[in-house]
Amino acid sequence: MNSEGIKRVARDLGFDACGIARVSSIDSEAAQRYATWLHDGKNGCMQWAANHQDIRNNPELLLEGARSVIVVAMNYYPQVFQPQEAPQLAYYAYGRDYHEVIKQRLWKLGEAIEQETGCKSRACVDSAPLRERYWAQQAGVGFIGLNNQLIIPGRGSFFFLGVLITTLELEPDEPCLDHCLECHACEQACPSGALRCGQTVDARRCLSCLTIEHRGELPEWVAGVIGNRVYGCDECQKCCPHNRHATGNVTPELQPRRELLELTLDGILQMTQEQFSRIFAHSAVKRVKLAGLQRNARQVLQSTSCQTSTAQNRETK
Ligand code: SF4
Numbered sequence: 001m002n003s004e005g006i007k008r009v010a011r012d013l014g015f016d017a018c019g020i021a022r023v024s025s026i027d028s029e030a031a032q033r034y035a036t037w038l039h040d041g042k043n044g045c046m047q048w049a050a051n052h053q054d055i056r057n058n059p060e061l062l063l064e065g066a067r068s069v070i071v072v073a074m075n076y077y078p079q080v081f082q083p084q085e086a087p088q089l090a091y092y093a094y095g096r097d098y099h100e101v102i103k104q105r106l107w108k109l110g111e112a113i114e115q116e117t118g119c120k121s122r123a124c125v126d127s128a129p130l131r132e133r134y135w136a137q138q139a140g141v142g143f144i145g146l147n148n149q150l151i152i153p154g155r156g157s158f159f160f161l162g163v164l165i166t167t168l169e170l171e172p173d174e175p176c177l178d179h180c181l182e183c184h185a186c187e188q189a190c191p192s193g194a195l196r197c198g199q200t201v202d203a204r205r206c207l208s209c210l211t212i213e214h215r216g217e218l219p220e221w222v223a224g225v226i227g228n229r230v231y232g233c234d235e236c237q238k239c240c241p242h243n244r245h246a247t248g249n250v251t252p253e254l255q256p257r258r259e260l261l262e263l264t265l266d267g268i269l270q271m272t273q274e275q276f277s278r279i280f281a282h283s284a285v286k287r288v289k290l291a292g293l294q295r296n297a298r299q300v301l302q303s304t305s306c307q308t309s310t311a312q313n314r315e316t317k
């Protein structure tokens with residue numbers, strides 16, 4: 001099976017893009033940038049980001065004899081949206097958990113490679129210490145914007161990434177040399193100033209990290225910027241001109257359930273464990289557990305009450 005064959009199978013499996021890079025250590029500039037980000041503590045509560053630096057810098061350590069890195073991308077931009085006044089979930093969490101959706105397809109790609117060539121593969125979807133976006137750029141799939149997202153030229157950034165590392169030697173693609181417009185709209189749109197540093201996110205201030213990864217109570221300042229986001233944040237993507245032509249995905253598993261579109265703040269605050277388990281059984285939202293979702297909802301409530309009392313004070317002056 002050659003590179004063209006791999007891409008044909010990837011397309012048949014429902015991936016929107018596929019590129020191939022040769023396995024190597026990552027370049028020293030990218031490694032240094034990551035090390036500086038860690039050194040500055042910008043990984044915040046994502047302690048796991050500091051683990052296994054040797055593997056993160058060299059994917060060959062993930063699979064003995066690895067020769068190629070196959071990167072796939074799948075559109076998750078929704079066709080239908082939550083009402084604007086509803087407690088907002090990040091778009092990526094609308095459908096079935098992307099770990100399941102992408103991994104199952106990558107396993108099929110790996111099986112196809114093994115059947116035809118006998119070569120081994122390892123599927124990684126946010127599940128291994130691997131620089132997915134770096135490899136997506138190396139494999140020609142897209143470039144990394146100032147918002148730290150992988151942007152596919154002409155298609156935008158609302159894409160899941162998956163990586164299949166394989167022992168099969170494949171013809172690599174050219175790295176993507178496009179770059180973002182550097183309009184800084186993402187920095188300006190970020191509600192919490194997490195992107196002030198440019199192409200690195202300060203996770204200590206990022207609402208996506210805080211509402212999903214942070215355990216325990218949220219810092220008090222979050223109530224002032226959380227708006228109605230109860231799970232994640234898409235602001236630095238929604239405002240990006242590269243997403244102007246994003247189109248709704250057609251993957252059946254990624255379509256939102258009615259219960260999710262009808263979520264209300266009261267509904268979350270009064271949700272039982274049984275309801276949570278039913279609604280989010282196969283959703284990425286289960287990562288925060290019921291306690292985390294309700295903690296975020298309380299912050300949203302607090303933020304709403306702050307705004308209401310400020311508005312009332314203004315009216316009485
Ligand atoms: S909003 Fe502008 S600066 Fe930010 S990633 Fe998009 S193009 Fe780049």
Ligand code: SF4
Nearest residue numbers: 190206207233235236
């Ligand atoms: S996800 Fe939200 S909070 Fe995080 S960097 Fe982007 S805009 Fe800022």
